[in-house]
Amino acid sequence: MPIDPSVAIGADLGERSFSWGASDVLLYHLGIGAGQRAGDHLSPAALRYTLDDENLHVLPSFGVVAPTFHETAPPPLDLPGCDIDLAQVVHGSQSVTVHRPIPTSGTATLRKSITDVWDKGKAAVIWDEGTVVSDAGEELWTVRSSIFVRGEGGFGGDRGSSTSVELPGRDPDCEVTYTVTEQQALLYRLCGDRNPLHADPQFARDAGFPAPILHGLCSYGIVLRELTDALLGGDASAVRGFGARFAGVVFLGETIGVRGWRTDEGIVASARIVSDDEQRDGAPVLADCSLTL
Incomplete structure (x- = not known):
C-alpha cells in the first residue's frame, strides 16, 4: 500500500x-x-x-x-x-x-x-x-x-484532530499590507527552495497555474515579519513561536493584507489577498496564524 x-x-x-x-x-x-x-x-x-x-x-x-x-x-x-x-x-x-x-x-x-x-x-x-x-x-x-x-487517503487510519485559531470579534490591533515584488520568488529561491514552480513560467502552466507562484514559506516569513514590526516594535527576540496553515497561493505582484490581534496568549492573525480583482480579493493566504510570546 x-x-x-x-x-x-x-x-x-x-x-x-x-x-x-x-x-x-x-x-x-x-x-x-x-x-x-x-x-x-x-x-x-x-x-x-x-x-x-x-x-x-x-x-x-x-x-x-x-x-x-x-x-x-x-x-x-x-x-x-x-x-x-x-x-x-x-x-x-x-x-x-x-x-x-x-x-x-x-x-x-x-x-x-x-x-x-x-x-x-x-x-x-x-x-x-x-x-x-x-x-x-x-x-x-x-x-x-x-x-x-x-489521493492517498482511505487506508483506514486515524482522521486526526482539527483545531483552528479563533479570531476576536473586534477590530484588529494592526492592519498592514505588503506588496510582493515581481522578482520576490527569484530572490527567495536562493534560500534553499529551487522548485521551478516558483520561477519557470512553463512549469507553472504545466502545473495548472497561469504564472509562477510565491513560495508558501516566503508568505509565512512575510506575515511573521509584518506582525513583528507592527505589534512587537520590530523585536524578533520577543517571538517564541509562530504557526500557520497554508490556505492559498500568492502570485507575484499581489498584495498580502495582514490583520493581527493581541490576546492573553500572544497574537493571532489572518492573511489574505488585497486586490482590485474581485476574483482574487479576499483569497486566503495563511490561516490559523498564531504567535507565542
Missing part, C-alpha cells in the same frame, strides 16, 4: 548537520521583504534585519529554512512507509518554536521523525517534527510541519 502508518509513525528521518552565518540571515530577511519600504535604508529598526552589525537579529522563521538553506535541489520525498508522488504533495502547515533567540551564526544538527499520519479519506496528512541542537548540546529551536498528499 502507498502509506503504511505502522511503518511511518515514529520513523526516524535521520539527522542533518548544517551551518549558517550573517550573510544567510541577511539574504533570508531580504527574501521575505525586509528593507523594501521607503526610508528603510535609514531606519535603525529596519536595518536590524538587513545590516550585519552588532544589532542584527534573526526572525524565528529563519529556523525553518536554515537546515536546507544551501541546497540547490529539492529534497527527495523518501519517507519510510510512504510511497507517494511529489506532484500530489502540498505543504499543509508549519510551526517553529525557538528555545532561545537564534544566533546570527552557528553550526547545529537537526534530528527529525514522523509523528503522525492522518487519513482524510481522499488525502493523507503526514506530520514530522524535529529539534535543532547546537554543537554545544543546547536545544535551539523545534520545527513541526505537515504535508497534504492528495
